[in-house]
Amino acid sequence: MKRTKLMAVLLSFSLLVSLSGVIALLPSKASAASSPDDNFSAKTLKFLRANTGLDGEQWDNIMKLINKPEQDSLKWTEYYGYCEDIDDDRGYTIGIFGATTGGDNDKHPDGPTLFKEFDAASGASKPSVEGGLSRIGVNGSMKGSILKINDSEKVFCGKIKNLQNNSAWREAMWQTFYKVYIKYSVEQARQRGFNSALTIGSFVDTALNQGATGGSGTLEGLLSRSGKSNDEKTFMKKFYDERTKIVDTNQYNQPPNGKNRVKQWSQLWDMGKADLKNADEAVVKVTSWKMK
Secondary structure (H helix, E strand, O other), X not given: OHHHHHHHHHHHHHHHHHHHHHHHHOOOHHHHOOOHHHHOOHHHHHHHHHHHOXXXXXXXXXXXXXXXXXXXXXXXXXXXXXXXXXXXXXXXXXXXXXXXXXXXXXXXXXXXXXXXXXXXXXXXXXXXXXXHHHHOOOOEEEEOOEEEEOOOHHHHHHHHHOOOOOHHHXXXXXXXXXXXXXXXXXXXXXXXXXXXXXXHXXXXXXXXXXXXXXXXXXXXXXXXXXXXXXXXXXXXXXXXXXXXXHOOOOOOOOOOHHHHHHHHXXXXXXXXXXXXXXXXXXXXXXXXXXXX
16 A cells, blocks of 8 residues: 555655746747847837837837738738738739839839848949849839839749848838838928827828829828927827728728728727837737738
8 A cells, every 4th residue: 555655655755846947938928929120120129219219119009000000900011021012003912011113103112122121221322223133033124214024924023022021121121111101200200399209100091092292192291281289199089080081992991991091090089099119909909900
């Protein structure tokens, strides 16, 4: 009996040790939750902080809000290698902010800048659009301001998809995003004395969706009709009203996706999340609408 009991005790102890080892290997809730900073390279994060005043958490939330009406997903980091011709006469749509190669509805595309930035980020001493294309094995050239891709959609988009985890491509994506849309958006916010993540994000979303400058539907055009209030929330509510009037026109969005696109930013003001900090639940709530 004593031997039997001793063996039982030893067996129980051995099992406990084994289970403890397994439990130790399992990630805790704290370690399983990655930081928003992990969604950016250290170089990109430093650049964004210096030039926009916003940190990784704030930019992560901005990108979630942008990606919802663009891709119907909050997992924006999965779209660095996105590429598709969506038949909107803007050529190919590429990456996390929808850079285009240009067409009848887009005479000033940002795709050429993206490929030039990719060439630069890859180490070119004299970066060019053609150099960027060559690096990924794409056949194309500039026809005026339009980037003409000579390969089939399957071939071209296959090459772009392969760049999903390419560090130089990701760096080029953010440099282009900043130069074409973010820089102007931050300047417009600061000119009015506004520095909140929600305002900057709202302006960036408008710029990439409707254009930064130019016609009445662009960010520049909307700002000219949004009044002169020094109160940030009051100004932004007027801005949202003006954007709502046109956001589902001119192929900006398929109705009613545009109105819902604007509404999610407006709702966050009402929820007191202007800084987009500790806003995970709020972002999920305002992006729960259904895409059409």
